[in-house]
Amino acid sequence: xxxxxxxxxxxxxxxxxxxxxxxxxxxxxxxxxxxxxxxxxxxxxxxxxxxxxxxxxxxxxxxxxxxxxxxxxxxxxxxxxxxxxxxxxxxxxxxxxxxxxxxxxxxxxxx
Amino acid sequence: xxxxxxxxxxxxxxxxxxxxxxxxxxxxxxxxxxxxxxxxxxxxxxxxxxxxxxxxxxxxxxxxxxxxxxxxxxxxxxxxxxxxxxxxxxxxxxxxxxxxxxxxxxxxxxxxxxxxxxxxxxxxxxxxxxxxxxxxxxxxxxxxxxxxxxxxxxxxxxxxxxxxxxxxxxxxxxxxxxxxxxxxxxxxxxxxxxxxxxxxxxxxxxxxxxxxxxxxxxxxxxxxxxxxxxxxxxxxxxxxxxxxxxxxxxxxxxxxxxxxxxxxxxxxxxxxxxxxxxxxxxxxxxxxxxxxxxxxxxxxxxxxxxxxxxxxxxxxxxxxxxxxxxxxxxxxxxxxxxxxxxxxxxxxxxxxxxxxxxxxxxxxxxxxxxxxxxxxxxxxxxxxxxxxxxxxxxxxxxxxxxxxxxxxxxxxxxxxxxxxxxxxxxxxxxxxxxxxxxxxxxxxxxxxxxxxxxxxxxxxxxxxxxxxxxxxxxxxxxxxxxxxxxxxxxxxxxxxxxxxxxxxxxxxxxxxxxxxxxxxxxxxxxxxxxxxxxxxxxxxxxxxxxxxxxxxxx
Numbered sequence: 199x200x201x202x203x204x205x206x207x208x209x210x211x212x213x214x215x216x217x218x219x220x221x222x223x224x225x226x227x228x229x230x231x232x233x234x235x236x237x238x239x240x241x242x243x244x245x246x247x248x249x250x251x252x253x254x255x256x257x258x259x260x261x262x263x264x265x266x267x268x269x270x271x272x273x274x275x276x277x278x279x280x281x282x283x284x285x286x287x288x289x290x291x292x293x294x295x296x297x298x299x300x301x302x303x304x305x306x307x308x309x
Numbered sequence: 310x311x312x313x314x315x316x317x318x319x320x321x322x323x324x325x326x327x328x329x330x331x332x333x334x335x336x337x338x339x340x341x342x343x344x345x346x347x348x349x350x351x352x353x354x355x356x357x358x359x360x361x362x363x364x365x366x367x368x369x370x371x372x373x374x375x376x377x378x379x380x381x382x383x384x385x386x387x388x389x390x391x392x393x394x395x396x397x398x399x400x401x402x403x404x405x406x407x408x409x410x411x412x413x414x415x416x417x418x419x420x421x422x423x424x425x426x427x428x429x430x431x432x433x434x435x436x437x438x439x440x441x442x443x444x445x446x447x448x449x450x451x452x453x454x455x456x457x458x459x460x461x462x463x464x465x466x467x468x469x470x471x472x473x474x475x476x477x478x479x480x481x482x483x484x485x486x487x488x489x490x491x492x493x494x495x496x497x498x499x500x501x502x503x504x505x506x507x508x509x510x511x512x513x514x515x516x517x518x519x520x521x522x523x524x525x526x527x528x529x530x531x532x533x534x535x536x537x538x539x540x541x542x543x544x545x546x547x548x549x550x551x552x553x554x555x556x557x558x559x560x561x562x563x564x565x566x567x568x569x570x571x572x573x574x575x576x577x578x579x580x581x582x583x584x585x586x587x588x589x590x591x592x593x594x595x596x597x598x599x600x601x602x603x604x605x606x607x608x609x610x611x612x613x614x615x616x617x618x619x620x621x622x623x624x625x626x627x628x629x630x631x632x633x634x635x636x637x638x639x640x641x642x643x644x645x646x647x648x649x650x651x652x653x654x655x656x657x658x659x660x661x662x663x664x665x666x667x668x669x670x671x672x673x674x675x676x677x678x679x680x681x682x683x684x685x686x687x688x689x690x691x692x693x694x695x696x697x698x699x700x701x702x703x704x705x706x707x708x709x710x711x712x713x714x715x716x717x718x719x720x721x722x723x724x725x726x727x728x729x730x731x732x733x734x735x736x737x738x739x740x741x742x743x744x745x746x747x748x749x750x751x752x753x754x755x756x757x758x759x760x761x762x763x764x765x766x767x768x769x770x771x772x773x774x775x776x777x778x779x780x781x782x783x784x785x786x787x788x789x790x791x792x793x794x795x796x797x798x799x800x801x802x803x804x805x806x807x808x809x810x811x812x813x814x815x816x817x818x819x820x821x822x823x824x825x826x827x828x829x830x831x832x833x834x835x836x837x838x839x840x841x842x843x844x845x846x847x848x849x850x851x852x853x854x855x856x857x858x859x860x861x862x863x
Contacts, residue, residue, distance in 0.1 A: 205855075206846060209845070209849045209850070209856075212853060212855065213845065218853075221852065222852055225852075229429040229430060232429050233425075233426055233430055236422065236425045236429075240422045240578070240582070241578065244419075244575060245571075247564045247568055247574050248570070249571060251563055251564040252563065254564050255411070255560075255564075262545060263544070263545050263549060263552065263562070264545075264548075265411070267415075267563075267564070268411065268562075271414050271415070271418050274418055274422070275421060275619065276616075278421070278422060278424075278425045279612055279616050281425055282424070282425050282609050282612055283609055285425075285428060285429060285605070286428070286605045286606060286608075286609045289433070289605055290602045290606070294601075294602060297852075297853050301853050301854075301855050
């Protein structure tokens with residue numbers, strides 16, 4: 199992939215901008231946090247399936263066919279999707295505004 | 310040209326009408342389903358019309374590979390859902406819930422949970438760094454020839470196995486649903502796929518996938534709603550009857566034979582989650598959108614549709630236990646609890662017929678066929694891109710090929726892949742191809758995903774490390790599947806499997822990471838130093854999108 203000299207100059211500018219470090223640490227921190235939440239819940243559930251399968255079939259209440267397993271999975275489908283919505287909202291709003299600002303500043307200074 | 314194609318296709322269908330008469334030879338072949346054929350012809354005409362329109366708009370390489378990068382997030386979300394949910398999803402997972410209950414639901418969450426991770430860790434970097442193939446990203450600062458060759462080899466391996474699994478499934482399904490001969494079914498699927506991809510490129514493929522996703526969502530919802538209406542829309546009432554009627558009884562609510570031990574459960578979870586994040590045809594869809602914003606939205610919509618549809622399938626599977634499982638019409642010889650007419654994969658179809666008659670059966674059959682076409686088209690395009698963009702343009706011609714030359718190669722490659730798919734589909738007709746999907750996900754998780762994620766996140770990655778780790782993951786995944794029960798015992802006829810699990814990811818994926826890491830660490834060549842230094846600029850571009858491939862203007 200070839201980059202031009204002016205592009206490289208912009209990259210160098212961006213790197214020096216403290217706002218860039220701020221953006222990266224904020225967004226990466228947020229994405230990492232959400233990933234850990236998903237991974238912990240998902241593999242936690244799989245650990246229960248693997249080591250304590252009887253818990254999965256326990257009913258939530260007497261006479262109901264909604265089991266812990268079904269409820270937990272439905273919760274995961276909904277909760278994980280809500281997390282993607284939360285991330286998209288923040289990344290497409292707050293984070294993209296900072297990004298646009300950083301790129302604008304760096305491009306301006308180079309020219 | 311289009312009119313001629315249509316005529317040819319109708320001719321092909323008409324000629325198969327005469328085959329229906331001698332259906333005695335194939336026991337499983339169903340009588341010709343006219344509703345299904347009518348709706349299928351409608352779908353094909355519509356998609357060929359779109360292909361004709363798309364062909365006029367497919368002029369540059371960027372049009373061909375990524376629809377000019379002008380697809381919106383919502384469209385791409387639908388297309389990803391259409392690309393990801395194969396006929397195996399609709400038929401196989403419904404059957405899984407029908408036979409094993411909650412096990413099927415556990416399987417589905419593993420198919421779903423990869424999506425949030427793709428969004429959080431990959432989506433924006435993919436869009437900001439990639440252009441046509443994911444090898445654009447892995448080779449961004451590494452040796453173009455070596456890394457692209459490795460990526461293309463593993464991409465093509467994944468594509469071929471996935472393609473064969475789809476083709477064999479397609480042939481058997483169409484034989485069942487439409488009463489067409491297996492070989493003819495393969496030619497129809499292969500020919501349509503070649504036409505979509507060769508003439509319409511990514512524009513046509515995207516729209517085929519979008520239409521198919523809408524049909525699938527509508528068809529599944531309709532069947533589930535009609536089925537649920539028989540229980541007064543009460544989940545409790547339906548489950549009560551399902552548990553009392555099913556041979557497993559209460560065990561329907563517990564994890565069972567699908568995940569017999571912790572290692573299988575864990576390996577499956579890993580393989581499905583990270584395999585999704587390494588499938589070349591799925592990754593390619595991220596380059597079709599305008600920017601990182603739209604890439605993120607794609608995942609939001611796609612994961613919403615996938616999650617919704619998996620829950621629809623759960624309802625269909627449980628409802629079928631009562632509606633299909635208690636109806637002698639759907640059992641061979643009218644023997645309830647005996648062999649299902651047409652085999653276990655037909656549960657969803659029988660359910661459609663039971664709740665909506667021949668018309669709904671016809672519609673769902675057309676949906677299943679459309680689903681196969683959409684998935685194989687996406688696969689063929691990803692395979693063609695690996696051949697023309699990575700191997701031909703970058704490795705063989707070292708980036709000196711003109712766009713016209715590259716496009717010509719990609720079209721030949723699409724036709725070639727179509728022929729390979731037909732030939733392999735015929736060769737594997739009698740074989741159990743279930744292992745091929747596990748293998749495709751296993752290779753994607755072991756060969757593609759580790760190198761891809763490290764190239765985006767780890768400064769220390771070098772060419773030697775990437776190549777060693779990528780090939781190690783590929784070889785390990787293939788060998789472990791060959792030594793597993795599904796190949797070593799079922800296909801090769803040995804007495805005992807050398808590798809006791811079906812999904813290799815738990816072992817081959819960490820191995821790929823480890824080898825990539827160690828070899829990169831030990832690499833002190835001048836090239837390696839330069840590659841590490843180049844990470845800084847790549848990192849800024851990945852984070853900000855500055856310098857990323859722009860949408861071509863139309």
